Amino acid sequence: MTAIRVLDTAEAEARLGELADILVDAVAHGASVNFMAGFTRDEGRVFWRNQLSGLAAGDKHLFVADDGARLVATALLMDAPQPNAPHRAEVGKMLVLSTVRRQGLGRRLLAAVEDAARAAGRTLLMLDTESGSAGDRLYRACGWIEIGRVPGHAFRPEGRLAETTLFYKQL
Numbered sequence: 297m298t299a300i301r302v303l304d305t306a307e308a309e310a311r312l313g314e315l316a317d318i319l320v321d322a323v324a325h326g327a328s329v330n331f332m333a334g335f336t337r338d339e340g341r342v343f344w345r346n347q348l349s350g351l352a353a354g355d356k357h358l359f360v361a362d363d364g365a366r367l368v369a370t371a372l373l374m375d376a377p378q379p380n381a382p383h384r385a386e387v388g389k390m391l392v393l394s395t396v397r398r399q400g401l402g403r404r405l406l407a408a409v410e411d412a413a414r415a416a417g418r419t420l421l422m423l424d425t426e427s428g429s430a431g432d433r434l435y436r437a438c439g440w441i442e443i444g445r446v447p448g449h450a451f452r453p454e455g456r457l458a459e460t461t462l463f464y465k466q467l
């Protein structure tokens with residue numbers, strides 16, 4: 297069975313290519329996750345390399361799904377840096393390889409992120425996603441609450457401006 301686990305800094309650095317593959321696959325399949333069409337594996341490696349210092353510092357936490365042969369999903373838990381928000385964190389880069397979607401991995405990954413956040417005293421989580429996207433459906437299915445919507449918040453990979461929905465969840 298595919299395992300959900302935390303990836304430490306050293307393993308994340310060693311597996312930058314696999315992490316990049318998951319991000320490239322998401323963009324190539326139309327996910328609005330900050331990047332535009334044509335996003336490359338090298339750019340994906342840069343994105344993940346830029347997360348390593350946060351992982352090492354302990355204010356970012358990388359969760360993955362590992363099928364034993366390769367990594368097939370990612371999620372980032374990012375602690376709020378503000379002194380008045382030691383109880384808050386953000387979730388991002390919730391990505392499941394397109395070939396293994398709708399098998400429950402997203403739900404399991406999100407549950408692992410929430411469990412770890414709760415255990416660390418981060419009891420308020422926030423995130424945003426494209427309105428109506430698979431992510432939007434996943435978060436609602438997992439009990440996240442809509443805060444509101446921002447029209448024209450971000451460009452989709454192919455260039456169409458789309459609405460974003462903001463969510464929170466109290467743990």
Ligand SMILES: CC(C)(COP(=O)(O)OP(=O)(O)OC[C@H]1O[C@@H](n2cnc3c(N)ncnc32)[C@H](O)[C@@H]1OP(=O)(O)O)[C@@H](O)C(=O)NCCC(=O)NCCS
Pocket residue numbers: 322327328329388389390391392393396397398399400401402403404424425426429430431432433434435437
């Ligand atoms: C969003 C994403 C992570 C979901 O991962 P997943 O492994 O397919 O999700 P799950 O199989 O755990 O789905 C759990 C529930 O979420 C909802 N859901 C997930 N994808 C859905 C979709 N495409 N359409 C409708 N509902 C969906 C369903 O309620 C589903 O339960 P069900 O399968 O029993 O109906 C995945 O589609 C993905 O990586 N998308 C591209 C990247 C992205 O947009 N990420 C979010 C950005 S913040």
